Amino acid sequence: MKKLTTLLAAGLIAAGAAAQAQDDPFTVGFIYVGPIGDLGWSYEHDQGRLAVEEAYGDQVRTIYQENVPEGADAERAITNMILDGADMVFTTSFGYMEATNAVAAQFPDVLFEHATGYLRETPNVSTYSARFYEGRAVIGHIAGHMTESNIVGYIGSYPIPEVIRGINSAFIHARQVNPDVEFRVVWAYTWFDPAAEADAARALIAEGADVIMQHTDSTAPQTAAQEAGIISFGQASDMIQFAPTPRVASIVDNWAPYYVRRVGEAMEGTWESTDTWEGIGPGMVEIGEMTDAIPEEVRASATELMESIASGEYHPFTGPLNRQDGSAWLAEGEVADDGTLAGMDFYVEGLTGDIPN
Amino acid sequence: MNIIDAALIATLIGASTPILLAAIGELVVEKSGVLNLGVEGMMIVGAIAGFIACVTTGSPALGFVMGAVGGAALSVIFAVLTQYFLSNQVATGLALTLFGLGISSLMGESYTGINPPITPKLFPEAMRDIPWAGPILFGHDLVVYLSVALVAAVAYTLARTRLGLIIRAVGESHDAAHALGYKVVRIRFLCILFGGACAGVGGAYLSLVRVPSWTEGMTAGAGWIALALVVFASWKPWRALLGAYLFGGIAALQLRLQAQEVAVPVALLDASPYLVTIIVLVIISSDRGRAALNAPAALGKVFHASS
Known part of the structure; x- marks a missing residue:
């Protein structure tokens, strides 16, 4: 009996993996420092996420986690998101800086975008902020x-x-x-x-x-x-x-234009590690x-x-x-x-x- | 440029009320031998349940009642799982917090950015204007006075009544209490409900008086401070009151000092409730004498009548 369930489970997992491989949307993860209902900082980042979904439809899948504490614990949250299939992760608070770079060093194939920081230790990390x-x-x-x-x-x-x-x-x-x-x-x-x-x-x-x-x-x-x-x-x-x-x-x-642009570049393979700092002029x-x-x-x-x-x-x-x-x-x-x-x-x-x- | 004045004391009393309410409820729960780490979750469900009731009916009083009901309703889940299905209390409590945060944001989706009706002060303006005594003694709403009365009632009940003796007996040794014929599970169930209701009112106080508006995740750790407070108080109700006012006082004082541009070690003061609690824990665990005696002996242990 036990063997049967194991077999069944294995079959299900294989089927799941196959299903995933078939459409395989580009997965973008977002780490938020507060709840998306704060009507402030995290809310606006989530608006950016929704804009990404709208812009690319079925080609992307977005995932997010709210209330992630800054500091060492963020590493776990980011890593989990990658194990969950994220190809690109936006970490949207200053305090995720060390954690973002630490995880980026372990996952060279995943792209990272860290908001308001300045550390880009590996070529798969970009930073961005608004003036x-x-x-x-x-x-x-x-x-x-x-x-x-x-x-x-x-x-x-x-x-x-x-x-x-x-x-x-x-x-x-x-x-x-x-x-x-x-x-x-x-x-x-x-x-x-x-x-x-x-x-x-x-x-x-x-x-x-x-x-x-x-x-x-x-x-x-x-x-x-x-x-x-x-x-x-x-x-x-x-x-x-x-x-x-x-x-x-x-x-x-207004993060939406930046998020849409960067996710687009990542999907086309033209993404590069950059430091973006835009103000009122470009509309950020x-x-x-x-x-x-x-x-x-x-x-x-x-x-x-x-x-x-x-x-x-x-x-x-x-x-x-x-x-x-x-x-x-x-x-x-x-x-x-x-x-x-x-x-x-x-x-x-x-x-x-x-x-x- | 007074550093300490009546307004500061009045502020700290109001600021401390949510954690005091949650802590006094949790104190009773722990006295009955149950560790419910879901305080944060019950608080936030109380906050949104109370907020919805208050905004829909226009009655703050009904808001607080529904806050209590909301907190108690969530605690029922914990009570059923831990008392009847004998689940691990720590894990269940943590899950309760996560569940509470999730369900409250779902419930509150359409309630952001609304101002609730104002909770009235209990005493007339003339009494509130008396120097010193006015703002400190007469400047609050009913819930503040009830919270102090609740501390007195819990202290009296636990120390002086038969009911208190039974709760403590269940918390010290559930097997002995069971052998004496007390319904351990039922008593603990009711204590958990009481704790949930208190946490719910504390949460409603946040959303209806202290902030006052609904924001997702608005308890922001208050439930954890309440849990720390119970340990800090070494399970004594009046010490919980003292601790709550002390924690609230430090927070209010450092904000005021900052606003007056006095240099204070803010980060350190912010962490002080936790630091003080750790110190108390160290004292408790190093001194096997009086302080340690206060921790309920059966705290966190699963009870089953057959064992």
Whole structure:
């Protein structure tokens, strides 16, 4: 009897393998740091996955895993995905960097795309990110105009270059239009924890902030801003449910075109290890609708700023700019190079807090 | 620039309530000798069940009731599997968490981005404005007071009543309790339901008061902190209250210090509930004396009447 079941099982497995070999769609895996229902970061990556499905139909199969912790455990999740048949894996958070490269070294035939990182140790790893700081410049500009208490509260996730860059960019452009504005930064040490994010927003509001910016993934800070009757900005996704207030504008990450293009290249065999970093111009970063809560002239000047960044005429990090300690960073008219931006670990002059280490 | 004031204490009480509720429920479950690692799952099902009920009916009170029902309903699965089918409690509990996270995101699909009706404060505005005592003592909603009352009730029941004695007897030695004629399985079943209901209310408190809105996976580890809290409290109800307020207090304080631009070791403070729990565990396991006596002797062991 036992032998029979074993035989049957073997037969079934063989049949399954044959069936798979027959159509054999190209399998693309996605690793998400939060749930796809966060309406923020992971949601937008999942929109990119759906765009891939739509673009290639039966030729692709996509799989994904949500809530994968950053760090060593991610290795297991990525490996499982490959054993599940993935030919290409998108790992969509900074903290997967080491894990992605470690797994990539073991599976040279699988292609890896790591979001927001900089390590490409093997030729099968690419990195990509969006120039979120361009979007930050626009909402910083709006925040500088809109704040009445002159205190902008900023919820940071982890003190990594991507987040620090965003704080600097938002601050520079808020100061440009409002010399009295100050930023208060709270580090939540999580990408996704609605209760902690809401508490962080409330702590900032208690200190007098009347504008909240977030670099975390849930909509909880929007709810806290709504409660307090102040304004906020959608992060990573449009968060339009909170318009017209508290959400007065948003930074939207549009990954879909990149995902579709890269999966296409992988299927054709033209895929190469690259480092992609695109902003408002190519459309990887979008500014969500500015609501009527923003005065018309501010909307106009913000749009102008957005367009000058998109055309490449203006770079958000243009000198003269000093570091927080007062030492010179960029001379008049000088533009920050990508290397410095990618590894940014300092605040610009005028920001008052310390970056935790 | 006050570092500690009434508002901070009021905040920490509210922030601690979800883990306190979940922990006090789990404490009773563990006292009866059952280890349910599904707290996170029961919390999140309570969060969405309560949220749906509150949004549909407009009544926060009904929301909390349905939160309790949701959490208890999920715990029934655990109770049936572990008590009647004698499954491994650790594995079943972990599976319950995964199941709870999955089913809640399915249930909550069309409920994202909605604001629930506001849960009213219990006392009138005038009382809440009294300096210090106002925000701390009178500034909360009913659930906060109920959570403290629940701690008192559990402490009293476990220590002073016949029911408490039976629960503890079952948790210390199910064979002896069985020999005395107590229905071990039934008692544990009811304790598990109680734990599920408490976790469910804790979850509903997250989605209805603390955040307040529904987001997938919104408990984000609160259930695990509640489990750590039970150990931290060495299975004593009042210590669970103290621990919850301490954990909540550290979180609230570090956010406030950061907002005031005082340099604090945030990463370390964030990990502190776990670190403190590990220290307590080390103390418990090194000291075979009083502290160790508190752990229910039959915790996690499978009971079958024939054995």
